[in-house]
Amino acid sequence: MFVRKFLKFRSVCLAAGLVALTSVGVSSPVQAVEDTLKTSLTFSIFQDPGRLDVVTQPATSLILWMPGNVYEPLVSFDNADVPSPAVAKSWSSSPDGKVWKFKIDTARKFSDGSRIKASDVVYSLKQFQNGPILAYKGPFANVSSIEATKGDEVTVKLTAKSRRFFRGMGTMAGLVMPASSDGKRNSTPIGSGPYKVSEYVPGSHLQFQYNNKYSGKKPRIRSARVRFITDSPASLLALRAGEVDGLPITSTAIWSRIISEGYTKDFKKLVKPASGELHWLMFNQTQAPYNNPVFRTAIAQIVDRDAYVAGLGAPKGTMVPQCGWGIMTARTFKPASPETCVIDRDVKKAMASLQAAGLATFPIEFVGLTDVPALRLAADIMTQQLRNAGLTVNRRDIPLAQYSSTIFNARPPQYGMSLMGGSGALTDFVCLDPTKYGYQTYCSSEFTKLIQRADRATTDAKYLEALTSANELLQKDAVVVPLLARTGLGLYNRKLTGWKPPTIRVEVALANYYWTK
């Protein structure tokens, strides 16, 4: 009796199943595969930004996650610098390049449901223009006014034509946020990007959720968690244990472990030139003897770049030691060769020139960092190299927060010599006001004029020519001693794919990622 009832029930279920299948149609095999794939991922990063306001917090850990994911820029640029609509659906400029009009895509919404208005764009641009971060102020150097001229139109007036302004609208300086987010961005950032921050637990994680108000294509990754694992070896263990799916940026401090423990074999290794940085020795050129080219030349001759790179345990192909001066990551830098190698390493010659100039016993003040392992190790190697050459080096280490507030916020430079890791953009060396040097301390009117000439160039050829001259001047003036061009190294689960070069600078665009079977 019971068996018969069960068989009858089974037949009914099978029939109902068949009817259901035929009524909804059979999904395609591709669709079926996609439906079974994960829609979430977990990444890890070693730095907790502490606060989420992109206007006031210049931490790399924030630039990694906020642009592209939470915020959209006014205009989007691809890697060939070709602009495409973003928050602005169209734009135009006057023939002299001094007036820009942006038509705002008011159909777009912020994650709080409000529509983007021209007044929000004006608010956002003014935030960056008047904010504390010099690099974000840069594109606004020639901007005289930003106004909402219509409900969906923003007009920006400039005192002179500026390539940097328009290009800047595709960078951090062009991110758009609602005026209503004022004062709340540290904990609840609101943007129009594909994701919104659903949770931020300081010291633990940042949680992203798909923003269902997003106007673009729905991303395959619907939620993402970024865990803050400050102990770099622990992040490797978390990756090995499958608790995190990727380390988009790894600290140089663990590169030797990544190689020796086989991580590059077991995980997908991504060498990312775009997220790489330049390391260079920086001199305070407002203080003697750091302002003396003889001194800087001697230091450049003492530095052993190969030993520096080896000391950092860099995997093959991720670092390129150079021997010259200038910004080697710039397009205009000539690659190292016997011809372009400006200075040969020659410690004896360097010490002799320092002796002759009476600088051999000068106590060098070297400022390092206490809390960034990669740069602390780099500073250890560098100070040891200088001491081995016979120089006196007084090492003073300070926390990153103090370092940043000392050197990035246009305060008078207070160090003798330091080690810098960063994008090394030529425009960072522009100096309009000698009292506001910023971190580079180099204030050359000739260099600034060349960069301004490039900014106002009417053709690409003239633009590149001016930039090349500027880079050559930087080399001639011995402004920086580049130590290496560091290329970003990321490790990912083999099934996670979709990484694309960043469009803003170092952002990890979560929407590009997807899981494969």
Added chain:
Amino acid sequence: MIVFLTRRFAFFILSVLATSGLIFLLVRLLGGSPASVLLGEFSTPEDVLALEKQLGLHRPLVVQYGEWMSEIARGDFGTSFYSGIELEALLKSALPVSVSLSVGALLVGLLIGIPFGIASALRSFEGKGASVDFISQIGIALPIFWSGAVLSLIFGVRLGWFPTGGWVPWSDDPAATLRHLVLPSVTLGIGIGSVLSRFIRTAIVEVMRQDFVRTGRAFGMSVQESLFVVGLRNAALPVVTVLGNLVSHLVGGTVLTETLFSMPGLSRMILGAVVGRDIFVVQNLVMLLILYVLVVNLIVDVSYYLLDKRLRV
């Protein structure tokens, strides 16, 4: 009893006032003014002055101290200068992490320390116990960052039994919270258990040599019987004191453990505040930790009073 409690509580209040005054003064001695500390040593005098006004630091010290104490008493811990987030909100998420870790480590410590201490004491009567001593010595000598990494590698990566780090709040999934607590608690608890086992062993050996135990044994009690009937209770007094000290010292261990296991706890928060020069957060958190130590000491003293009848005479 009431006299003892009143006297002890008065001492507690005095200690709170003295330490809070010390913290308050130390913060103000750092670089001359908290504003200059916050802005960095290279700030301009105008910047410092403006921030001092904004933070109310231009008022007399006594007024500032009084306001701070009344804020602490009201549970108002202010706002982080660095993150702009209210410290109370940060504490609400960080405190359960550190408390859970401390309790977990203490439990592991007791689970290791008590049986090992007793076993070592019992074996010492038989002229053995060296192996237990040796193991506890190793436990004391193990650095947290090493034992934590090894435990993560074995139980997190190789066996996959427990997560190698992170945290899930109790309210989200208690089972997951427990799984996240195991490795950090064991890492921190190994040291506590090892120290505790040595103290328990010494205390038991000491008590077992007392006349009243010897009398009991003369009346036919076995070593085990005399240990469990009279030995343990009498050996508990010094152990409680040591336990109190260990609980106070847990704070130091949690800094490393929370960092190693990426736990968003109080100690890691203090470390972040120190690095970020968020000195008012540091001031308030250090005060909280001191309160914690003072409360633990108060509990230890009261327990001591309750356990030792001689003190009540």
